[in-house]
Amino acid sequence: MAKFRADPSPLKVDLGVGVYRDLSGNTPVLGCVRRAEQAVLAEQTTKSYVAAAGREEFNGAVEEMVLGAAHTARKGGRARTVQTPGGCGALRVGAELIRAADPDVTVYISEPTWGNHTPLLGSSGLRLERYPYYDAPAHQLRFSSMLERLDRAAEGDVVLIHACCHNPTGADLDPAQWQALAQLLTRRRLVPFLDLAYQGFAVDLDVDAAGVRLVTEQVPEALVAISFSKNLGLYRERVGALITISESESRADATLSHVLQIARSIYSMPPDHGAAIAAHIFASSTLKREWTLELTAMRTRIADMRALLARQLCRATGDEAFDFIRTQRGMFSLLGASVQTVERLRDKHHIYMTPDSRMNLAGIMPHNASYVAQSMAAELLAAQPVG
Numbered sequence: 001m002a003k004f005r006a007d008p009s010p011l012k013v014d015l016g017v018g019v020y021r022d023l024s025g026n027t028p029v030l031g032c033v034r035r036a037e038q039a040v041l042a043e044q045t046t047k048s049y050v051a052a053a054g055r056e057e058f059n060g061a062v063e064e065m066v067l068g069a070a071h072t073a074r075k076g077g078r079a080r081t082v083q084t085p086g087g088c089g090a091l092r093v094g095a096e097l098i099r100a101a102d103p104d105v106t107v108y109i110s111e112p113t114w115g116n117h118t119p120l121l122g123s124s125g126l127r128l129e130r131y132p133y134y135d136a137p138a139h140q141l142r143f144s145s146m147l148e149r150l151d152r153a154a155e156g157d158v159v160l161i162h163a164c165c166h167n168p169t170g171a172d173l174d175p176a177q178w179q180a181l182a183q184l185l186t187r188r189r190l191v192p193f194l195d196l197a198y199q200g201f202a203v204d205l206d207v208d209a210a211g212v213r214l215v216t217e218q219v220p221e222a223l224v225a226i227s228f229s230k231n232l233g234l235y236r237e238r239v240g241a242l243i244t245i246s247e248s249e250s251r252a253d254a255t256l257s258h259v260l261q262i263a264r265s266i267y268s269m270p271p272d273h274g275a276a277i278a279a280h281i282f283a284s285s286t287l288k289r290e291w292t293l294e295l296t297a298m299r300t301r302i303a304d305m306r307a308l309l310a311r312q313l314c315r316a317t318g319d320e321a322f323d324f325i326r327t328q329r330g331m332f333s334l335l336g337a338s339v340q341t342v343e344r345l346r347d348k349h350h351i352y353m354t355p356d357s358r359m360n361l362a363g364i365m366p367h368n369a370s371y372v373a374q375s376m377a378a379e380l381l382a383a384q385p386v387g
């Protein structure tokens, strides 16, 4: 980020950041958020504490949005939801809960995964292992290797699963793969920890929660970490939630009491402002409709840039394999280039990515797509072994 800022070239393109950018290169405050924020400020009469669990109306709306109104665990009183400081807060509280339940458990994370998963889960003292997920040079999921590895996990181990828009690969499971995974988790008695940070960025709010719903309908116990940083653009307000699903209603109460004890011991109470805004939007049919439209606009812009870059890159390299950029989902994909190629793209072409060649497609603009594609093609072709 520092190198990008210091680069004086007018050609520079930032594909390294982790946030959404609109056509002007801004990470905007959504219109629905502005309106809800004004209402929240006008209605607010106190800054007194809310509660360790956060806002009740927020938690109820989030649980329904993620699990769906008809979920068996909700009907059976087995689901509990608490507001957390962002998705990171939910991941961290979840990690502490797992460790309190069984300190010897192993948590399996995807190879590759989002860089923060390791410190967020590992610093609670949990043992982390990796399961194969994606072959970057081949632009393909490693689904059978993933199942094979998880089949050898011990009963009670936890599997962290990206719910949609996998970060950094953009490669998600299809419905049949979700079903196969759910069956394996159930058969091997593994506990899914689903990370839902991009609900609405792939298809829509419901479809993007389908994997979470499918898995949590089948297993007795699960955790879901939710973030509203991306889909509401509330990054700095720290809005998230943790859903726990337990075997029985009484276990669900005990789990909730553990979760609240953990929250109190880390941050006491979650921040209120962002959750108040989110809850206001969820409760208003007008604002919710506006949100859905704004979310669709963000998603469409990313999909358009995916299609544009894929087309230009296929043309520039003469290799149709780069169409994977169009078909993957969410903000990120891996170009599948070496660290050296990433460095050459930065030093010669002023195009910035993370060392693993992760591209944020929201960094592509209609005016720079061709330049980015030509530069990538030149460096990828130069890096190929001769003959």
Ligand SMILES: Cc1ncc(COP(=O)(O)O)c(C=O)c1O
Binding pocket: 018, 085, 086, 087, 088, 089, 114, 162, 167, 195, 196, 197, 226, 227, 228, 229, 235, 239, 240
């Ligand atoms: C995969 C994944 N999980 C969780 C998060 C948590 O985000 P936050 O703590 O900002 O809500 C992110 C944010 O980038 C993410 O990419």
